[in-house]
Amino acid sequence: MSLFDYYIPEPALRCPACTAPLADWQGTGGPKALLVWKQGVRSPVDQLAEGDGRLEAEALAAVHLPNVFRIYTACCSKRFFVEAIGRAPNGTWSSTELITVNNAQRDKDERMEDFKARLRWLQGGHH
């Protein structure tokens, strides 16, 4: 079963394209157990899994995030997600780098025309 976790950047981030406040971040770089991670807090602050999917307190205290992980959320584009890179150098999520027109890189399986369209969207200012 392939799940994901929820992420709460602190402070909250704004969309690079339209500047709207962003929420409902998800990512598959962590334990993928419907946990809720909050920046600055080492252990999950909540878990939204039900029944067998829930972790006991002991297991919950043992999980942590990888050093670097990618998170994403939907905003003003139907085609592209807003993305960010979270970093947890000591096991605690300490920083979040929003992917903008300035630091976006073409994914290895992303077509050039798609990458260019993504950059135009990230640039913002036109809807």
Ligand SMILES: [Zn+2]
């Ligand atoms: Zn937006």
